[in-house]
Amino acid sequence: MEVLSVLVLVLSFIFFLGIGVPVAWSLGLSSMFTLMVTVASMPAITTVAQRMGTGLDSFSLLAIPFFILAGELMNRGGIANRLINFAKALTGRLPGGLLHVNVIAAMLMGAIAGSAVAAASSMGGILGKRMEKEGYPKELGAAVNITSSTTGLIIPPSNVLIVYSLASGGVSIAALFVAGYLPGLLVGLLLMITAAVMVKIKKLPAGEASSFKHLLSTFWKAIPSLFLLVVVIGGIIGGVFTATEASAIAVVYSLVLSMIYREIGVKDLPAVLLKSAETTAVVMLLIATSMAMSWVMSSEEIPQSISNSLLSLSDNIFVILIMINVLLLFVGIFMDMTPAVLIFTPIFLPVVTSLGIDPVHFGIMMVLNLCIGLCTPPVGSVLFIGVGIAQTTIQKVIKPLLPFFFAMILALALIMIFPEISLWLPRVFGL
Numbered sequence: 001m002e003v004l005s006v007l008v009l010v011l012s013f014i015f016f017l018g019i020g021v022p023v024a025w026s027l028g029l030s031s032m033f034t035l036m037v038t039v040a041s042m043p044a045i046t047t048v049a050q051r052m053g054t055g056l057d058s059f060s061l062l063a064i065p066f067f068i069l070a071g072e073l074m075n076r077g078g079i080a081n082r083l084i085n086f087a088k089a090l091t092g093r094l095p096g097g098l099l100h101v102n103v104i105a106a107m108l109m110g111a112i113a114g115s116a117v118a119a120a121s122s123m124g125g126i127l128g129k130r131m132e133k134e135g136y137p138k139e140l141g142a143a144v145n146i147t148s149s150t151t152g153l154i155i156p157p158s159n160v161l162i163v164y165s166l167a168s169g170g171v172s173i174a175a176l177f178v179a180g181y182l183p184g185l186l187v188g189l190l191l192m193i194t195a196a197v198m199v200k201i202k203k204l205p206a207g208e209a210s211s212f213k214h215l216l217s218t219f220w221k222a223i224p225s226l227f228l229l230v231v232v233i234g235g236i237i238g239g240v241f242t243a244t245e246a247s248a249i250a251v252v253y254s255l256v257l258s259m260i261y262r263e264i265g266v267k268d269l270p271a272v273l274l275k276s277a278e279t280t281a282v283v284m285l286l287i288a289t290s291m292a293m294s295w296v297m298s299s300e301e302i303p304q305s306i307s308n309s310l311l312s313l314s315d316n317i318f319v320i321l322i323m324i325n326v327l328l329l330f331v332g333i334f335m336d337m338t339p340a341v342l343i344f345t346p347i348f349l350p351v352v353t354s355l356g357i358d359p360v361h362f363g364i365m366m367v368l369n370l371c372i373g374l375c376t377p378p379v380g381s382v383l384f385i386g387v388g389i390a391q392t393t394i395q396k397v398i399k400p401l402l403p404f405f406f407a408m409i410l411a412l413a414l415i416m417i418f419p420e421i422s423l424w425l426p427r428v429f430g431l
Helices: 003-018 023-035 041-056 059-076 079-091 097-113 116-133 138-153 159-168 173-179 181-202 212-237 243-260 266-299 302-313 317-334 337-354 359-373 381-390 394-417 420-428
Strands: none
Touching: 003 023, 003 266, 003 302, 023 041, 023 266, 023 337, 041 266, 059 079, 059 159, 059 243, 059 266, 079 097, 079 116, 079 212, 079 243, 097 116, 097 138, 097 181, 116 138, 116 381, 138 159, 138 181, 138 359, 138 381, 138 394, 159 173, 159 266, 159 337, 159 359, 173 181, 173 212, 173 243, 173 359, 173 420, 181 359, 181 394, 181 420, 212 243, 266 337, 302 317, 302 337, 317 337, 317 359, 317 394, 337 359, 359 394, 359 420, 381 394, 394 420
């Protein structure tokens, strides 16, 4: 491994981030300058551009813009309201009922839209004012909304799991999708337990009682939205269509359902398409520049060197996993999720597979780890959205966020120690 190349890569990336250059451009520029250490400037620029194009030349990546569009349609199409009503009926008279509604509704929204941003914006926009009106501290409501929204990146369909499949060299998307259910439910359960403890400490009001008839009514209204989950995941598991084809079906289903609900009309489609295109452009640029950096790192044999260094420190599985998780927690504070998955998967996956760890298990663990980074400053996108919608400040939200951080870290530790949490369902379905 060329020490000079590593120094140029790391220092240039930190420098560009430090002066405010967007992450995607920082990745591309640092890759280009690193390549210039060994080759002339023009071939280096050309190679990085080629690798960016090659990195996007994958059929499986086509699922990402479709799922983004489906998520945008769901967010605007009245689906979130129906899920919230159903979640509210489920919680009954639990103390702090609206906090539990937020967690359950975010999990349901994640299981359908697969977007933490969509869940945070929709749940915060609908529940935020109501929580404040009923006496819930604004910052506590924001903390629950921020952390629970990340379950949408673990519970399928998840764009990040598709990105991990690409970075890992072909881990089954279907297996990853199915593997995300139990870990996602575990995170949601621990967040609800934490919320219950906070409710008891702060003596917050109980939720409204719901009759069995009301529960059935809200469930009936939510069935069309929940059925999308059956269509998408059931079709993938059953081999009826691929994840990419499922994403296109999700768009058609979401559009038809939103129009049936009369929440979206033809005049609204240009705005929906434009917003989806903006989000897709950001994600795809991140993927392209991250793939270029991954190639540069591979050409300099950085992953192999890091693998050898880690394995030389210990051959104990848990020691290695703890070191990797601590490093990823640190990385998640400063780097967006997509480039982190693309850059660090080729580095750490060979290490863990050499120790006998299943790539599907590692993928779920890695995504959950990086979800925590979405809730932390300075680049936590979900944190900024949650704080903005709640009309408060990061400084005020950090204190109530801490118990929920610990809940997510506890979930991460349990998934690390007990691989069957991730692997049991894929084995049941033969994936």
